[in-house]
Amino acid sequence: MTAAVPSASNDKRAAILDSALFLLANRGFHGFSIKRLAEGAGVAVGTIYLYFKDREDVINQLHGEIIRHVAGKVFVDHDTSLPLDEQYRRMVRNLWQFCVDNPETLYCKSQFDNLPPHLQRSQREDSHQIFEPLLVLYAKGREAGIIRDLSDDVLSGLAIEPCFFLVRQHLRGFIDITDEMRDTIIAASWRAISP
Amino acid sequence: MTAAVPSASNDKRAAILDSALFLLANRGFHGFSIKRLAEGAGVAVGTIYLYFKDREDVINQLHGEIIRHVAGKVFVDHDTSLPLDEQYRRMVRNLWQFCVDNPETLYCKSQFDNLPPHLQRSQREDSHQIFEPLLVLYAKGREAGIIRDLSDDVLSGLAIEPCFFLVRQHLRGFIDITDEMRDTIIAASWRAISP
């Protein structure tokens, strides 16, 4: 996987972003302090500022990494020759698995998505580019009449968001979801956008 | 002391909670400072501590108020003699309308729901009690075979959460939802939990 040379530089930067992921997931924006960030990364406070402009920059770059990371996993076995519902099933199962494997990333994402309007980041464009295959799927589905004629955002709200929500509840231990239930849920989410 | 009359005391307490709602919705937990809270409520800083133990307590009590407020509106025209799908449609439309009428309450709720695990409040029990009519509906639906055999939480995740999510996106101006689309969405959310 990690093909590039893991230079010392990248090690520190990566350690800081790892620490940031952990911190944001577990303590939220409020608990995300530079001191804790440095401790978690095993570096001095000043070192943070060699790799990032300021606190804001750490958070922004973390957001970018998260988006790239998740997209890389979700479309790993994407195959446009399959039936649309099967494509959808694969994507969401990958997404689900990714969340289970990387709960901290999931928690971070929901922190970003629920920032108050004031602080909202310009994340939507990034997400759109990254999740393009899903948008293509929506378009084809609408054309073929097997997906309801609703906008991309509404479709995602009906289909993908419930999955995000339920994994989160699952990972938090609020509800228990077996593999079988997971498939039922994914099927249900597909049904929500079927005509 | 006197139970019935809304005393001056209660006025101050209510003013503080109102200010808290506004602040949390618009500035997030980060911008939620006692000084701003006092300013918004038109009281002195010290006064906050006469009605609440500390910052945390204000937030916790705000959460309770929100839950009670929303429940009061959602079940206002609840009628168990109607068909289940019609009962569901009424509830969700009320919920939708409530969110549109009280966007700040909605923003606050999503702030609470997405707190990192560390800070998570014991909100789930409250919610359960408050939304009891919805749970009853689920139970009847499962029994009658017109709602999938999934746990209450999963059903809510598939049906209610998408609605919350989409109103939020709508109110934030990310997507535009007409009244007609709203009904389509509510119908779709029902379909997601239909067998």
Added chain:
Amino acid sequence: MTAAVPSASNDKRAAILDSALFLLANRGFHGFSIKRLAEGAGVAVGTIYLYFKDREDVINQLHGEIIRHVAGKVFVDHDTSLPLDEQYRRMVRNLWQFCVDNPETLYCKSQFDNLPPHLQRSQREDSHQIFEPLLVLYAKGREAGIIRDLSDDVLSGLAIEPCFFLVRQHLRGFIDITDEMRDTIIAASWRAISP
């Protein structure tokens, strides 16, 4: 002298400005830290920010106080009915005495006056207003032909600045100036601007 009620508020503010004067005079801008400022004033760090917007504001207000303080002393026995050279002698002797009595104020002033161009404050206008009687004296002297026909600034540079410089050297212990020498110096400074 101090007619106004010395309210508690003013006490703190005055204590902070006193501490600022001492600090700036003895440690310079570099040694002027908020922590030391608070220590010197006998207040907590946060208290500074109740009376001043920020570090910059403390320094600006200190500058204003200094200007007002010195002007108040220099023209205390100003009498336009006296001959110009006697008026001049009085002013400069008062100025000299003021510097001897308030060495820290003098040190501060020279810190302000020698800031690098980048940070220069808009102090010249203030000074002009405050030292108006001196400017009037210059004007009359030029008209009467007993002061050289040079601009106000040049006259001050030739006459007043040497006095400032020499008191400073004196107070620093670099040179020793007796009262008699002082009068000789003042006379010499008048001669520098005589035709």
Added chain:
Amino acid sequence: MTAAVPSASNDKRAAILDSALFLLANRGFHGFSIKRLAEGAGVAVGTIYLYFKDREDVINQLHGEIIRHVAGKVFVDHDTSLPLDEQYRRMVRNLWQFCVDNPETLYCKSQFDNLPPHLQRSQREDSHQIFEPLLVLYAKGREAGIIRDLSDDVLSGLAIEPCFFLVRQHLRGFIDITDEMRDTIIAASWRAISP
């Protein structure tokens, strides 16, 4: 090691001192950071510490260079066979010209001269040695009765300092001084120390 040849070593040292001059003149002690110093000199941060013990040492050595530089220019056409007032006129005109040609050096000097007592450098001895011809002139003048019987320091304070001050004001754009005015000012400064 090798004394005569201006080795590469000396180049670096000179570059650092040049950068220091620029920095101190334009940003003051506050803006004088090692990082900026290195950038300006085109060397790495660590290199500074090969040529200087620490920040303080750079500043001290800069001070020495400045004194030497100015002295070298002031006495370039010094001629003890000329009348004393002509000797004086030459020196001060050279000094004036030097300041006009090297405003940054002038700004630096005034920074040094107005340091708070705490940080004062042992500069006075240096100055004395360097400006020896001026001191000789004072001595001869006092003996001949054409310069007032005041100490060297006082004479400099009355005669030289006003010139420094006025060039500084001129270079800062606060006042405009023509060549003719300059000569008038120099004449006035001589008159201040004439009996």
Added chain:
DNA sequence: CATGAATGAGCTTTCATTCAT
């Protein structure tokens, strides 16, 4: 010699909480 990544003490500023009035 020369580098610049790494350090951590120290800076300015904010803010939850207290308490004398």
Added chain:
DNA sequence: CATGAATGAAAGCTCATTCAT
């Protein structure tokens, strides 16, 4: 009950200095 001046811990960030390369 109500106030708001006062506090000091903790935040984000800078920078002189060191040292492995």
